[in-house]
Amino acid sequence: MDEARARDVLTEAGLTGRAELLAFGENAVFAVDGLVVKVGREAGLLARAERELAVAGWLAGAGVPAVRAAEPAPRLAAGHPVTLWHRLPDAVRPAGPEDLAALLRPLHALPAPPFALPPRDLLDGVERWLRLAGDAVDPEDAAFLRARRDAYADEVAALTPHLPPGPIHGDALPRNVHVGPGGPVLVDLETVSADLREHDLVVMALSRDRYGLPADAYRAFTDAYGWDVREWEGCAVLRGARETASCAWVSQHAPSNPGALAEFRRRVASLREGDTEMRWHPF
Incomplete structure (x- = not known):
């Protein structure tokens, strides 16, 4: 999967706003309409995406500071898992x-x-x-x-x-x-x-x-x-x-x-x- 393919997946998932590529590694990560959207490289990563969302909910309940999910389940678009996250405020400094x-x-x-x-x-x-x-x-x-x-x-x-x-x-x-x-x-x-x-x-x-x-x-x-x-x-x-x-x-x-x-x-x-x-x- 390249960036162009990942952008096609966004459209297939119904995310048609302006998408800014933030990172491209194991996932393609975009900023879209105030959210962060992660596009997995292949359908085989669906179970992992589901677990990541469950982990986010668990950590929220346990009070551990962590990124929060915007939707409780992944979308599957063109064979790729797509997860939506609340965008964090701008960093005040680099993490050490x-x-x-x-x-x-x-x-x-x-x-x-x-x-x-x-x-x-x-x-x-x-x-x-x-x-x-x-x-x-x-x-x-x-x-x-x-x-x-x-x-x-x-x-x-x-x-x-x-x-x-x-x-x-x-x-x-x-x-x-x-x-x-x-x-x-x-x-x-x-x-x-x-x-x-x-x-x-x-x-x-x-x-x-x-x-x-x-x-x-x-x-x-x-x-x-x-x-x-x-x-x-x-x-x-x-x-x-x-x-x-x-x-x-x-x-x-x-x-x-x-x-x-x-x-x-x-x-x-x-x-x-x-x-x-x-x-x-x-x-």
Whole structure:
């Protein structure tokens, strides 16, 4: 799905107002008539869209600051799930690591919701992303990532957590926090899961190691949360699994974006060479 296709889906869903593209990743995200509209890449994401809306309602009831849904169920248009959200006020400042930690603490304190949350299978999307990449990526690179996925799947399943398992955000990064006049709120709830709380913390450790997050910013995160996941013996395993998924995720953009293809190749090369410090670029 490209931007033109996503705009056609908006029209099919009955959203005919002026649409401003805000982001294009796992979903195409538009501002339309004072709302935020997310268009999923394919019909197979309908169940995930339904769960994201349920999560938003649950967090609202639990008092956790998070984005709120404008409609309780997705629309299915031209084979794509479409969800509508209330647009947040303009940000008063960028979100920092400490803002994220301040939201993760109450989220991690919640018991299970009254509906089923899936485990956080970091590696579940690898096959789909590589399929979307098609011939744009080297078949040997795709095979390497599939083998790496399979190896890490067994290691992740055998981990012993330090923290009590339960609800997590699943993609815990400052970019998924919006700081408006009322304070920070969580956004992008589609990966909310029930699993090891360490999943949410390894994301920031990887940001420090791969994406250039300064050491003092990482320290602000661990101080605000109250624990550094790098002290846990399972950290390297979760990090390796997330790196595998992050590499495959970029591949889906390779057919239409030369920059994505270059970044994919860079990431694969670092994994093949065992270079744990090569800088990756956010995409």
